[in-house]
Amino acid sequence: MLRRVLQLGLGRSLLIRGLETRSGNSILDWDGKVSEFKKKIQSIMPGEPSNLMCDTKHLPPEHSDVVIVGGGVVGLSVAFWLKKLEKRQGAIRVLVVERDHTYSKASTGLSVGGIRQQFSLPQNVQLSLFSVDFLRNINEYLAVVDGPPLDLQFNPLGYLLLASEKGAAVLETNVKMQRQEGAKISLMSPEQLQKKFPWINTEGVALASYGLENEGWFDPWSLLQGLRRKVQSMGVLFCEGEVTRFITSSNSMRNSDGEEVNLKRIHEVHVKMDNSLEYQPVECAIVVNAAGAWSGQLAELAGIGKGPPGTLEGTKLPVEPRKRFVYLWHCPQGPGLETPLVTDTSGVYFRREGLSNNYVGGRSPTEEEEPDPADLEVDHDFFQNKVWPHLAQRVPAFEALKVHSAWAGYYDYNTFDQNGVVGPHPLVVNMYFASGFSGHGLQHAPGVGRAVAEVLLGGCFQTIDMTPFLFSRFYLEEKVLEQNII
Amino acid sequence: MRESVRDGTRWWGERPAPSGYEAQQDGGTQGVQAGFELTVILLPQPSKCREHRLAPPHPARDSERRILQEPGSWEFLRLIPPKWNGGKRGFRDLSGVVTPEGNRRKRRTLLQFLSDHFCDMEFLRENVLQKQMQKVSLENRSFTIIQDKYGRDIAGACFILQHGGSVKFRDREWIRSDEYRRFSAEVLKFQAVPVEAIDASGCAINYHGLDNLLPLKKLQCLSLQRCPHVDDWCLSRLYLLADSLQELSLAGCPQISERGLACLHHLSNLRRLDISDLPGVEYPGLTQILVEEMLPNCEVVGTDWTQEGPEEQPQDPASPIHAKPAARDLGDPCGVS
Structure with a gap:
């Protein structure tokens, strides 16, 4: 009987209390109580300015194990994999610092959103395959209790790469390697191409490679939102601010050749709040540089590249912002539903957008024509002079088209070899890089995030061996060249 | 824990x-x-x-x-x-x-x-x-042991039968499993006979489950009606059946959108395609027209514009789709009964 009474009594009281808190009697009134409490303190201690209860909600925490600079897809993916791979839930405190929460200039939202396996480096193919697997099972990876399922809007239509006679041999060896890695790529002769896609003019095309599976394009924004939602539910902290300063200490050491080497370690990151002079020093153990196009500047802040040229200390992170234009045009007679993402021999690319004969495309300018990356203004003459002629030559239907809109975005362009930088810096020992992907950061983000998290937690790459992408290649001048930059 | x-x-x-x-x-x-x-x-x-x-x-x-x-x-x-x-x-x-x-x-x-x-x-x-x-x-693991022992067709057939679908071998009757998803062992005897048609309507097949179906080189008719897990990613893999597939029904799949339908252009031998009642397709009419343009040799069954009711639906007397009770073990995933 006692048990019964206890059961009922406990049960009811707990239930009722629970429902009361839910209706917000004690919790929702918190702010009001705080101000009351402040007034009381002021009346007790009149002379003192009451900074005891100063509101610091908008500031980042004072300590964090890992600070990820850059809240784009790459940064969030690093955060996701750190939380996913940690041994005990909540073991690592992760803070993501993002300058602009509207992502107005971030490369993530402005990209065309393509994913392909047609790269010339095996590591890039592996990264792509890993990412495609991630995207396919995105509702398992990024499932949040009570959250609606994500719709990535993936268009599995493949990439069609065209090669002239000069590039045919390279294309063939690349496809061979891609097939070995497990990608489903088919080679096509101009005749087959003409039969498959009658709207293409095969003049000047010697060989084409066409991705049959796992290639296409998706909505980058929904991937970003999904990652953000998941990462937040895993307990990662977010902060809107800019990293302005690193507090470092340095140790002088001698290497085996007897040369003196300065090893640096970052202790604090100063995060400056938006539109104010206020900043918060965040003590941290590890900094991840995922600042995309601005990661070169961030590395300079940490003192990377500020030594005599030719030494490891003087080796800069060769990542700089490059402006790329994307145009959206309408062409009533344009290619139909089956249109893949076509990349011409001239470097012009386009894809279908929606069902009403709209197309999105652009072209990477040559070194000489490189536009000024200070702002995101669109150069419409570039389309008229450099893009349209090639488009119309490849697809005759594009003779008659109307540009509806255009935008510009940044590539985190690696001037050294157009490939990503992943892993720790050899001298600033607790700065890890995840940047410099020169336009394929979005599609490689899930794989890169995992690689960085593995290095951070375990000390070595496990899933995909990314040792060729380490920072030291800049000093050793070993270029890891990627030919297929679109 | x-x-x-x-x-x-x-x-x-x-x-x-x-x-x-x-x-x-x-x-x-x-x-x-x-x-x-x-x-x-x-x-x-x-x-x-x-x-x-x-x-x-x-x-x-x-x-x-x-x-x-x-x-x-x-x-x-x-x-x-x-x-x-x-x-x-x-x-x-x-x-x-x-x-x-x-x-x-x-x-x-x-x-x-x-x-x-x-x-x-x-x-x-x-x-x-x-x-x-x-x-x-x-549920969608590959039947590798059966595949090694009896061949791909038997493995594919067993997979579908175990999911509660039905299978037709060449020149044979339709075989289906009972409500407890049991089926007679005589399926294993059809080793030399290729699978000709599969009705997997309402089955919980997903991307990985398709591994069992894609090696069926003589498959002519595939029905994936009301499969809750069949999505655009699955459709992008159907190109492997391009040589043989003649009839495909995707009616009522909740996760299929026009983006996945676009990659059916690989299926050049397709004679009939059913894309009616797809809630994921935003503009069913326009999509149907575009799909018809993309597959000129194919009869595309889509939204019923004349509103004449279910008479317009394809009724194949040999197919057991309509003969079955609606309440299968898997239930009715998309709310269409």
């Missing part, structure tokens, strides 16, 4: 109204965290209430008592409704096509509240979610 949570799940799912105290004392849930135990205590025991008759019925408290005694009123404290182990909710929840009823919403908000306040509850719910997803992927 995982062990104990699994114990808890089974316990909640199978025993309808256990007494909280006993369950704690018999050691079955010793590893379960504090928040979980709390909810265990909260559960009253309706049958015992009636036996003991603790207090005389009080008029004012009568209604309250009745609510307390009614098992239904306490149901929202369960982690999962008791019918859950049928696996029906599993993919209903994932495909997200079930409209929430009022009762369901109430339970969900309470669960939300609990998981906001008790981290154990949160972990538990995350685990349940993971379990639901694992179940689907477990």
Whole structure:
């Protein structure tokens, strides 16, 4: 009987209390109580300015194990994999610092959103395959209790790469390697191409490679939102601010050749709040540089590249912002539903957008024509002079088209070899890089995030061996060249 | 932790109204965290209430008592409704096509509240979610042993039969499994006969499950009607059947959109394509026209513009699609009955 009474009594009281808190009697009134409490303190201690209860909600925490600079897809993916791979839930405190929460200039939202396996480096193919697997099972990876399922809007239509006679041999060896890695790529002769896609003019095309599976394009924004939602539910902290300063200490050491080497370690990151002079020093153990196009500047802040040229200390992170234009045009007679993402021999690319004969495309300018990356203004003459002629030559239907809109975005362009930088810096020992992907950061983000998290937690790459992408290649001048930059 | 949570799940799912105290004392849930135990205590025991008759019925408290005694009123404290182990909710929840009823919403908000306040509850719910997803992927494993022993056609046929679909070998009758998904072993004798047609309507096949179907080189007719897990990614793999496939039905698949339909252009031998009733396609009419343009040799069955009812639907007398009862073991995932 006692048990019964206890059961009922406990049960009811707990239930009722629970429902009361839910209706917000004690919790929702918190702010009001705080101000009351402040007034009381002021009346007790009149002379003192009451900074005891100063509101610091908008500031980042004072300590964090890992600070990820850059809240784009790459940064969030690093955060996701750190939380996913940690041994005990909540073991690592992760803070993501993002300058602009509207992502107005971030490369993530402005990209065309393509994913392909047609790269010339095996590591890039592996990264792509890993990412495609991630995207396919995105509702398992990024499932949040009570959250609606994500719709990535993936268009599995493949990439069609065209090669002239000069590039045919390279294309063939690349496809061979891609097939070995497990990608489903088919080679096509101009005749087959003409039969498959009658709207293409095969003049000047010697060989084409066409991705049959796992290639296409998706909505980058929904991937970003999904990652953000998941990462937040895993307990990662977010902060809107800019990293302005690193507090470092340095140790002088001698290497085996007897040369003196300065090893640096970052202790604090100063995060400056938006539109104010206020900043918060965040003590941290590890900094991840995922600042995309601005990661070169961030590395300079940490003192990377500020030594005599030719030494490891003087080796800069060769990542700089490059402006790329994307145009959206309408062409009533344009290619139909089956249109893949076509990349011409001239470097012009386009894809279908929606069902009403709209197309999105652009072209990477040559070194000489490189536009000024200070702002995101669109150069419409570039389309008229450099893009349209090639488009119309490849697809005759594009003779008659109307540009509806255009935008510009940044590539985190690696001037050294157009490939990503992943892993720790050899001298600033607790700065890890995840940047410099020169336009394929979005599609490689899930794989890169995992690689960085593995290095951070375990000390070595496990899933995909990314040792060729380490920072030291800049000093050793070993270029890891990627030919297929679109 | 995982062990104990699994114990808890089974316990909640199978025993309808256990007494909280006993369950704690018999050691079955010793590893379960504090928040979980709390909810265990909260559960009253309706049958015992009636036996003991603790207090005389009080008029004012009568209604309250009745609510307390009614098992239904306490149901929202369960982690999962008791019918859950049928696996029906599993993919209903994932495909997200079930409209929430009022009762369901109430339970969900309470669960939300609990998981906001008790981290154990949160972990538990995350685990349940993971379990639901694992179940689907477990069901879609490849039949590698059968494939090695009897060949690809038999493996594909067994896979479909085990999912509750039906299979037609060349020049044979349709074979289907019964409601417990059993089927006669004579399927294994058809080793030299290729599979000609598959009706997988309503089956929980996903991307990985297609591995069993794609090696069927003589497959001419494939019906994936109302498959809750067939999505655009699956359609992008159908190009492997391009040489033989002549009829494809995708009617009623909740996850298919026009983006996936676009990659059916690989299927050049297709004679008939059913894309009616796809809730994921935003502009069904326009999509149908574009698909017709893309596949000029193919008859595309899509939205019924004339509104003449189901007479327009393709009725193949040999196909068992319409002969079957609607309430299959898998249920009706997209709410179309």
